[in-house]
Amino acid sequence: MTTLDRIAPARPNRLSGFAARALKRPAFLAGFAILGASLLLALFPAAIAPYDPLAFDMTAIQQGPSLAHPFGTDGFGRDVLSRVIWAYRVDMQMAFFATVFAMLIGLTTGALVGFYGGIADAIFGRVVDAVITFPFLVLVIAIVAVLGPGLVNMYVAITAVNWVYYARLTRAEIMAQKAQDYAAAARVLGYSDARIIFRHLLPNAISPVIVYWMTDMALAILLGSSLGYLGLGAQPPAAEWGVLIAEGRNFIMTAWWISLMPGIAIVVTGLGFSLLGDSLADLLRPKGR
Amino acid sequence: MSAEPILSVSGLSVRFSKPRPLAHQLLGHPRQEVRALNGIDLAVARGETLGIVGESGCGKSTLARCLAGLVTPTEGEIRFRGERLADLRGKDRRAYNRRVQLIFQDPYSSLNPRMTVGDMLSEALTVHRMRSGSGVDERIGELFELVRLPQDARDKYPHEFSGGQRQRIAIARALAVEPECLIADELVSALDVSVQAQVVNLMLDLQDRLGLTVLFVAHDLRLVRHVSHRVAVIYLGSVVEIGPSETVFSAPRHPYSQALLAAAPTLEVKEGRKTPALSGELPSPLAIPPGCPFHIRCPYAAERCRREKPALLPHGGGLAACHFAEEIAAGTQPVRKAEPQPA
Amino acid sequence: MLDRHIDAAARPAVLEIRNLTTSFGPQERPLVAVDGLSLSLKAGEIHGLVGESGSGKSITLRSILGLIQPRGRVGGEILWKGRNLAALSERELGAIRGKEIAMIFQEPMTSLNPLLPVGLQITENLAAHTGLARAEREREAVALLDRVGIPGARARLADFPHEFSGGMRQRVMIAIALASRPQLLLADEPTTALDVTIQDQILRLLQSLAAEFGMSVILVTHDMGVVAACCDRVSVMYGGRLCESGPTADVIAAPRHPYTRGLLHSIPRGVAPRTPLYSIPGVPPGLGERPPGCAFAPRCPNALDVCRDEKPVPSVSAGGRGLACHNPEPGPTEETR
């Protein structure tokens, strides 16, 4: 009893405090719920989807939503619901893999460049300028064209462009933090550069990056599905929302469900990411002085 | 006070040259240079408190940062126990950083908002191998007692403390590495009067107990007078007067010190003002006037002041940099200019 | 100079604040920033308002002009020349703001619009409240900047706030506030950002305006020295309430509220160098956690049981001294009696 008492409150509920504040925000809850559900669908599509997403059923072509097929069927009698569910796997993967490496690379580069400045910073500045001078999609499409279409190449292409944005954000944030007295205090205490960068500056600089990451994952889904739509991203017959919409775009007047359902899935998931991102932005803001 | 200075500064100058983009060079814009410090000579003895006063922008913080190794001086040298700071590398340099600690004006921004107080202290202790294992925890406990923070402060974040407590955390962190010299840059400026007293008391107490040498940078003259053994008055990056605290405050030799003291509000309820107010603006450190830097605002300025920069020479108990220091002290000032109108 | 003091006492009050209460947050659990503050101000009087950070000084000033952002609720009466400002509409207040009552904000760095030249920010005030022509407005602006001690005023009209130092910005704000020759100036820490030599200059300016034009000033500060230097009367706030008020000299000479006493006591004055200073124990309570009784009770060395349970009622005694304390320090009057 006594020992427990001493141990338990040792770390005053930092997380639970965060959770408590988070739970008071409907936006956070909604975003969290959406993404949680999306993650479940992405992880266990086989268990959840009622049909095989690829199986043709020539007896049930382009049927509207019904009990048997809540989202209807497509031109090959494939169950749209099942395809939308399987697409969660592809699209959530896209959201993650298209952004996570960019974030990591950008975070490191941005932190180092922001901290040390100098020539590396000047070169970095020019690279950033050159990269952001291209419209994002143009650059990604061009790189995909070099590498060939497909998911992995799409990740590579997006990462190749996107890290710059993270690096730029991190750099600015690190520079701002570097100017703060606590960074100077760490130097006065004789800490090593690595410690100052990674232990002191980065934790303080990271929240905008995390927030941006959330929004960026939503963007990655949009971008990925745009590429899918253009035939440069995920490849049919694999179920991916952009591909599904592309498949259904011919039937938007007659069999609207084929493209509408994946469209809704994109919007809802994107909404989840933005809601979470926005509320995280509020939640992660360092507490008032 | 022993005669041997623990920390000394000679001919210290700091110039910040504004980065001049290529375009400016092409257009022939002149290079701009902020001359934050212009040949400062100071020495602090072990256990002594040296107060440093001066108006905003005169270079107090720059001096403090130089001493803490955050700013590399353009000219001049800093010696700690006889060793040149510029020569220290690697381990020695880190050791210097440990022994000379800077405490910042704004207690909140000098604390990492994402670290608990315990983390901050244990980091300071372990990085410099001051303690290890359970010794760390013990020492943190001691430090808390030393600065009179509650023991449960350990797991809290800076934002959970009041201003005075935050400044005490900053002090505890500085003390964790067992420094010999503390540089307090506006230690209490951000605090309420009633809290200022707490922190000042703490500092005085610690200094006595630990034998610390303190550089007390502030603009509150009353406080400086209260805590310092000696005081240096800085104007535009130069020391214009330095001397034992009581001497400087009761009989300033430099007209700037005089004006500063006269302008500082006291608790004596006004019944008309005796001394003239200073007129004019503090000149920018971008364009420091030739001659005596104060001559533009000085009521006693003579032709000589415009030409010749006065040296810091012994006058009375201290040193002053004024051509007319003796006359001013004696009350036999040279011609006074017309008294500036109180606006 | 001496007789002005007596003069002022005889003049009628222009501003009469009664039971001002400003609160934020939900109706059920309000955060009361200013709690039943009463204060009166005579023409030409400089009234100091002191207190710790967060004691409600700025909110008091903002309440007078109805500028509480984000929305706070203002209760009580603010009688300005017989009109209750607290009850006026935004439009009616607009006619008074700037013209009759001007305010200087606490933050010189953020209170000027960074995108507009300083000259415009002064002249727009003149345009709104005077009938001056453009050229005259400009001339007036130069004169104002001159007055607050900005060298080369004419050349600086086209400059932007970021081209001024903090102290100069503060003075620009003062110039803006004074532009329309207000009858009442609400000055929120107007000299905090200034160097002592310049602070001195500004305080002199305020004093001379009060004397020449009968402008009243509420001067918020946390520096007792400033109060001593230029205020006719002073009010001391603690935790959103007024604890003591009176003629400056009297209050400084003989503070009666334990908080005022502590405040004055913690300033090094007449103590041996390097000896411990007096310091009020404890920390001020947060907005939401004000004690039911006297706000200062938890830190008060004189606290009685009644202090903890009952709010002290402000009383006014001879010599215009107001006090809200169950157990005050013995006052000079008692002593002499």
Added chain:
Amino acid sequence: VERGGAMSFARYDDSVLIDPVWAERNPDIWMVTNLYDTLLRNGEKGALEPGLAEKHEVSADGKTITLTLRQGVKFSDGSALSAGDVVFSLERARNPDGPWGNLLASVTGVKAEGSTVTLSLKQPDPTILSVLATFNTGIVPKAAYEKMDGANDQEKAAAFYAAGPVTSGPFMLKEHQKGSRMVFVRNPNYWRNGEDGKPLPYLDEVDFEIIPDDATRILKLQSGEVDGAEFIPFSRVAELSADPNLDMKLFPSSRIIYAPINSRETKADGSKNPLADKRVRQALNYATDKSAIIRLVTFDTGMPMTSLMPAATTYHAGSEPLYPYDPARAQALLKEAGIEGGLDITLTTLAGSADDSTLFTALQQMWQGIGVNLKVEQVDSPTRGEKNRSGTFDIHTYGWANDINDPAQVTSWLGYYKHRQAVGTGWNNAEFNTLFETSMTETDPEKRREEYKKMQEIYAEEAPLLFLYETPFAVALAKSVRDYVQSPLGANDFSTAWKSK
């Protein structure tokens, strides 16, 4: 018929340069004959009809062709069309730098005498008459053309086109906003007469709009903004046929969809290629349910391939679909070929092509039954082309449409080893090759027919392709538009189209 009016037509892609010699892509090629008439014309059922040449004669040795020009034919600018123009046009067409120069490779000289034009050939060329009915021999006005500036013929052609060319065909170009719009107007001097005895064309104007997106093109038609839309996706054919306001046309075409099978003995990596065994190739063909694929991909608008060449081609032989679905037979053939324990095959498809992905999904399901494990590899079109050339593939998807009304082009492309290794399959059949070579100088139509029949039999038996299907040209028209024709070769023919008011 009714005369006059403007018809608007939504195209899937824009023309770049409508010129007989330099037209390179289908959107160019298929427009050429609207502007430039040819000496001969392709009539019904592949028969040749007189065009600008009233009469043509082939000499006994097959080495001389004599053409008699129609009298009184004028270019659109009113100048007379002379034998000089014909010689000029044919000489241009022989330019070996042009993409179609080799169609006239057998020609050694062109001469004019009065209103007769004589072509001399190196050797008899059975295709030559068809070539004279092909777009690349369209007649351009020498005088107007030669006025153009340009370092070479291609630049001149571009300048000529940009200037709004003087034409010999039923239409003239009035305006071409690249990428968005092109306007043809009636050539008042055109020689052919319509049903009413007056000169063609009936329409005053044809407005083309470029709408690359299928769905948008159809929406445009449905909303009444255009009178016709080409390249209707087959998935929409049923729906549009049911639309009372529209006339859904499926024009027979020479377009075939097939999948070359790498038939080389060894794969590019040096390993043994199981597909080199014809039984394996046959097995794959038998294991493919073409009618299911036709239903899935073409929504029953297509037809199974009956020979190596499209059914609309001259000398086409074969009435039955090749390799009817017979999984048991397929399995047996595989066994015979010694394939035990499954076979891994990669299908190279075009990235982003829905048809290819459907095909893959279907094949994968069908072939699973015979133990073939089909994997997919998705590449873009240039990559696919490169793989085809280098032989680094197992099977890939491909398509073909005839450009000239003669079987030689497609037969050479698909089966003749010396011409790009029989569509990249590496299939090298000596008998087939010899047959093809003889047929190239065979002037007797009957003998030629025989040779082609034989070649088609060999090809079907050897199965260097996965034979898939033929598709029609799907064009949807507003009910008011009549008699628009798209030829099996793809040419858009507006000369006889008319619009009822």
Added chain:
Amino acid sequence: MPSAAYLLSRLLQIVPTFLLVMVFIFLFVRLLPGDPAIAMAEAKASDQQLAEIRERMGLNEPLAVQFGYFVKNTVTGDLGRSILMKRPVAEVILERLPVTVYLSLYAVALSVLVAAPLALFAATRANGPADIAIRGLFQVGLSMPVFYIGLVLLTVLGAKLRLFPVGGYGRSFIDNLYHLALPALSIALYTSAILMRNLRASLVEVLDSEFVQFARAKGLPRRIVLTRHVLRNALVSAVTLLGLSIGNLMSGTLVTETVFAVPGVGRLMLEAIFARDYPLIQGLTLTFAVIVSLTFLATDIVQSWLDPRLRQA
């Protein structure tokens, strides 16, 4: 007005950026797989024809030499000949560019027209039901792919309701206001969502700021407070955002122009990529880069005009 030095240094900044841009473009066009000669010749060409094409295009030269030509030609305005269009690239691009510029500006105008009033409306009612509704709506707008918005608009407003033409391009400036309404709208919906979010946030911040309070304390008329003090300040960040989103907007044209059959450079870019038209891809990418950096430049100038703090280079 921004100082000469500011403008000069801003212009000087573009030079190294552009060199880098050229290297990028050159390299990744060379890295495209597939022989461009094959791409241009289509399947039917013989090997000999291919070789001739290669020769003609200088593809047999070493890379460095090719880059040298590339820079030299680019600087002199010669972007080569399009394989697809068989015409000089510069000519083709110049022909198509006005369309895209028109479309982009149209979309920008629409975004501003949609976003600005709504942002003001929402900001002045911060956290009220109207604010929440507007923000929710735009949140949805943000999560919708441009091609999907385009598809829906096309079907509903174009084909179903026949309010607008289904794709295509008009013949005159005015005509295009009508023809390009839907594509512009589909791009604008996304851009305005971003803009509105940002503008609202900065309006809320500015409305709350001390200097606006101070302006009110000066007793200025409400109109002046709102325009001179609030809007102008909120615009600074909105302008940056608008400038930055030009890149996005250009990306949007790639898809939108294809869906709506608008003959601009966006669609041309996709066509060029699918056709491996090297010179055209190069030229177009360069064009995009030029447009975007010109926009950035313009943004910076407008911004420094709005915000004197930025004027010092």
